[in-house]
Amino acid sequence: MRRRVFRLLVDPIACDGHGMCAELFPERIALDRFGYPVFSDQPVSPDLLPLARRATTMCPQLALHLVEANASGGAGR
Amino acid sequence: MPAFRPLPNGGRLGPAAVRSWWPKGAEGEPASAKDAVLLARTPHLVLDGATAAAAALGACRVVAYVPEHLVPGVRRAVAERARHGLDPVPIEVVGAPSAFLAGQEAAVVSALNGGPPMPTFQGLVPIRRRGVQGRPTLVHNVETLAHLALVARFGAAWFRQVGTERAPGTVLLTVSGRSPSPVVIETPLGSRAGEVLGLSNEEATQYAGALVGGYGGTWVPIEAMVDLELSPEGARRHDAVLGPGVVVLLGKRTCPLAEVARVVRFLEAQSAGQCGPCIHGVAGLAATLGALAWAPATLRRGPEELVELASLVEGRGACRHPDGVARFVTSACEVFADEVARHLRTGLCPLAAAPGTLPLPRPLARPAGVAW
Numbered sequence: 001m002r003r004r005v006f007r008l009l010v011d012p013i014a015c016d017g018h019g020m021c022a023e024l025f026p027e028r029i030a031l032d033r034f035g036y037p038v039f040s041d042q043p044v045s046p047d048l049l050p051l052a053r054r055a056t057t058m059c060p061q062l063a064l065h066l067v068e069a070n071a072s073g074g075a076g077r
Numbered sequence: 078m079p080a081f082r083p084l085p086n087g088g089r090l091g092p093a094a095v096r097s098w099w100p101k102g103a104e105g106e107p108a109s110a111k112d113a114v115l116l117a118r119t120p121h122l123v124l125d126g127a128t129a130a131a132a133a134l135g136a137c138r139v140v141a142y143v144p145e146h147l148v149p150g151v152r153r154a155v156a157e158r159a160r161h162g163l164d165p166v167p168i169e170v171v172g173a174p175s176a177f178l179a180g181q182e183a184a185v186v187s188a189l190n191g192g193p194p195m196p197t198f199q200g201l202v203p204i205r206r207r208g209v210q211g212r213p214t215l216v217h218n219v220e221t222l223a224h225l226a227l228v229a230r231f232g233a234a235w236f237r238q239v240g241t242e243r244a245p246g247t248v249l250l251t252v253s254g255r256s257p258s259p260v261v262i263e264t265p266l267g268s269r270a271g272e273v274l275g276l277s278n279e280e281a282t283q284y285a286g287a288l289v290g291g292y293g294g295t296w297v298p299i300e301a302m303v304d305l306e307l308s309p310e311g312a313r314r315h316d317a318v319l320g321p322g323v324v325v326l327l328g329k330r331t332c333p334l335a336e337v338a339r340v341v342r343f344l345e346a347q348s349a350g351q352c353g354p355c356i357h358g359v360a361g362l363a364a365t366l367g368a369l370a371w372a373p374a375t376l377r378r379g380p381e382e383l384v385e386l387a388s389l390v391e392g393r394g395a396c397r398h399p400d401g402v403a404r405f406v407t408s409a410c411e412v413f414a415d416e417v418a419r420h421l422r423t424g425l426c427p428l429a430a431a432p433g434t435l436p437l438p439r440p441l442a443r444p445a446g447v448a449w
């Protein structure tokens with residue numbers, strides 16, 4: 001079976017930049033100088049999935065998503 | 078999407094929308110006029126392309142989303158077609174508001190769904206899967222549809238007679254700065270810019286630089302512009318895209334940094350104001366450029382700050398607006414590096430107070446109905 005690789009994706013319209021996600025998941029999320037999340041280039045490894053899921057469910061705006069790394073989408077990263 | 082790529086063919090599509098991506102005048106890309114020219118002079122060609130695309134995809138609906146002032150003309154053309162029973166699917170004509178981003182494809186879909194004409198987040202479900210009325214939607218620009226209609230009428234071999242192997246056909250350019258008023262030119266893809274613009278190496282020296290691809294485009298050194306190949310690959314060699322087909326030659330009796338600062342101020346006002354990095358980053362770029370142009374002595378960090386903010390906004394919005402602003406600013410810093418150094422060294426520029434020459438709608442108003 002193919003191993004599924006995940007990455008983070010933020011809806012920049014919904015995100016209000018309070019930075020909760022970076023506190024919950026500093027392994028992959030940092031904040032830019034304005035307080036909006038920036039993701040590390042590294043995929044979210046399986047051992048980090050629980051932390052990543054917690055960050056997505058705790059985001060007060062539900063702006064943070066965990067998607068398959070090879071899934072295509074539009075703008076926004 | 079260029080006309081020569083095959084249409085995506087996954088199942089049947091719902092509505093197909095025609096958009097005038099960069100309408101004329103105070104609407105959309107201020108330096109572009111090609112779509113307005115096509116819609117005003119050859120509306121049937123554009124509508125032929127739209128119905129051909131709809132037929133190929135099995136679409137149930139075609140919507141022509143065009144600037145308000147062109148609605149009556151396009152409606153007349155649609156009525157003529159209806160009288161002759163030409164179209165397999167009904168064509169609706171909807172007026173587009175005059176805002177820079179109103180033609181962005183997700184904004185088109187949002188408006189047709191009764192929402193605000195602003196981009197929406199496309200990261201999870203793109204509009205080609207869920208668009209107008211929740212159905213798969215294809216959004217094409219006016220020029221592409223005109224090309225499609227020509228392919229449908231005369232065949233692929235005819236279409237390939239001009240252009241390059243990888244980019245067959247022609248392209249429409251709106252050229253400003255070469256003549257007293259802007260002109261729309263159709264030229265085979267692969268043409269040399271110097272020939273199309275009537276620009277020799279010697280004449281080029283009267284210009285400070287060339288802008289390719291409009292206000293989300295790239296500044297190219299004027300010497301390189303003469304030999305630039307007008308095709309997607311040719312533009313890419315200069316980190317440029319033809320995009321909306323806008324070419325602006327900037328003269329020397331004006332301050333390029335003040336020109337760039339004015340445009341970025343306009344682009345800041347045109348942002349839909351929805352995404353944090355775009356709102357703050359583009360505002361930061363506008364402020365820094367303004368200081369660099371008109372008050373360089375007040376700057377703590379100049380070009381480095383611009384490069385840093387540009388990379389901060391790139392790819393961080395729901396739409397590509399900030400990416401275009403970043404490209405516009407970073408290429409300006411490179412092409413006008415001497416002017417940047419001079420501003421920083423001397424602290425003032427005698428030309429900065431000169432009136433702007435890059436086309437901008439006046440007065441610089443924020444689009445109505447957008448909350449800030």
Ligand code: SF4
Binds near residue numbers: 015021035060
């Ligand atoms: S927690 Fe959610 S809203 Fe807050 S910064 Fe992170 S993604 Fe944005």
Ligand code: SF4
Binds near residue numbers: 350356394395
């Ligand atoms: S990226 Fe900027 S212009 Fe695009 S939707 Fe977000 S705020 Fe608006």
